[in-house]
Amino acid sequence: MAVGIFDSGLGGLTVLDAVSRRLPEVPFVYYGDNAHAPYGVRSADDIFALTCAGVERLWQEGCDLVVLACNTASAAALRRMQETWVPAEKRVLGVFVPLIEALTERQWGDNSPPREVAVKHVALFATPATVASRAFQRELAFRAIGVDVEAQPCGGVVDAIEQGDEILAEALVRSHVEALRRRMPNPEAAILGCTHYPLMEKVFQEALGPGVRVYSQANLVAESLADYLTRHPEFHGTGSATRYLTTGDPASVTNKATQFLRHRIAFEAA
């Protein structure tokens, strides 16, 4: 009954950590496409092809349900996958919608018409591909009216995290927050729209100041996955072991994952 968790690299581990704490009885198979990270600077076709390859590998592990713990793949590839590629007996879910449901104070899966919500000025931090897709604004418009979104493409941050360079990642985060503030001086909420960014959440919060509510995805995705599995128990799948797969070098990915999560998990070749 394993569930698959996909990311371009290390970022999805923030989601994996939260879902395994929320659903301790469920085995998870993690797939990090570290050999091809970052996705955020790739074309939509490229992201589609790489994401499909990773999801197929997770299906081979018996994961009938795969969560794309990657905003870039969710924004640039998920809709096309669902419309043209995912067979009827499998499911692939993204990480965008749970976040937007939380921001717009909705119950999971509430599809009623858009309405006014409390927040009016929202800062979105995401990869260049996610920002370019405008998927966040599209999903938000289905649920809320009158929300002003200012998006900052955070070039370089995922790369620095994947290289294990926390000092560079921190400097880049501060400069991206400053750049956003020049265009939106007083956001009420900030969305960390990339699953790598919770690894830098403290730096985002510090740079934004205590008055800005920072939304990060891991716990929201965990809650919505728990809810989904209660409603669709058939998607637990047949796999039964927790595994960590990478297309990169397993020893080096194991080291970096251990550095960021501050506990050891061992990767094997995908």
Ligand code: DGL
């Ligand atoms: N963690 C991904 C996301 O949520 C990754 C980005 C990348 O590979 O650029 O967007």
